[in-house]
Amino acid sequence: MMIPRSNVWLPELPPIDGTLPVTVDTPFHVLTGLVVVEGRHHLTLLPGATWPGLDALPAPIAASVMSSDLRAATGTRLRAALPGELPAGVALATAQALRSLPGPEAYEVLTALTGHVHTPRDAMLILDVSHETAMRALKHYKETTRG
Numbered sequence: 001m002m003i004p005r006s007n008v009w010l011p012e013l014p015p016i017d018g019t020l021p022v023t024v025d026t027p028f029h030v031l032t033g034l035v036v037v038e039g040r041h042h043l044t045l046l047p048g049a050t051w052p053g054l055d056a057l058p059a060p061i062a063a064s065v066m067s068s069d070l071r072a073a074t075g076t077r078l079r080a081a082l083p084g085e086l087p088a089g090v091a092l093a094t095a096q097a098l099r100s101l102p103g104p105e106a107y108e109v110l111t112a113l114t115g116h117v118h119t120p121r122d123a124m125l126i127l128d129v130s131h132e133t134a135m136r137a138l139k140h141y142k143e144t145t146r147g
Contacts (some may be wrong), residue, residue, distance in 0.1 A: 014072065016080050024070060027053040029085055033076025038069035041100035043093055050081045050089030057090060060109040061097045099128050107137035108144075117141070 014022070022028055024037065029050045037043040037051065041064050045051055054062050072078075081089065094113070098106050106127045111117055118126065120134035129137070 014076055014078060016078050022070065022078060024054050024065070027051060027056065027081035027086060027089070028078045029081045031077040031079055033073045035073075035076060035078070036071045037065060037093075038071060039065040041065065041097055043096045045092075049092055050085040052081065052086045052089035052093065056086055057093055058113055060112060061094050064097045064101060064109075065093070098126070101127075103127070103129050103133040103137040104140040107134070107141055111141060 016022060016026070016028055027050070028035075030045050030047050032047055034047070035045040035049075035051065037045065043065065054065060057065065098110055101109060106129070107118070107123055110123070110126060117138070120131060120138055123129060123134040123137060124131055127134070127137075
């Protein structure tokens with residue numbers, strides 16, 4: 001017996017308030033369902049998550065998304081994001097994107113965003129990489145920023 005799929009992707013995102021079209025530039029809050037921001041690295045937004053819009057993201061993170069594609073599951077409902085929700089949306093998108101970048105690139109972006117060099121142990125925890133990857137990323141960073 002086959003279980004019917006109940007989570008089918010919608011052909012386009014549901015509009016906010018029934019009228020406002022939603023694009024990757026639109027700040028929105030997910031009420032129900034889920035939205036996937038497609039790009040070089042996909043970001044998943046579950047209920048309660050806010051997408052701040054591409055322009056609100058730090059440049060290196062926006063460059064890692066660089067997409068105009070959004071996908072929504074059946075039953076997804078959105079509303080316009082409130083100004084107070086945008087910082088949390090930026091933080092969520094940034095954290096997801098950092099963990100999906102390759103080790104040296106993730107380390108470079110993390111260092112640029114925070115303004116300081118991180119230890120391999122910190123990089124392991126923040127970026128979810130192995131000790132070896134963190135060591136290689138730190139070495140690469142030091143070699144490329146020397147002089």
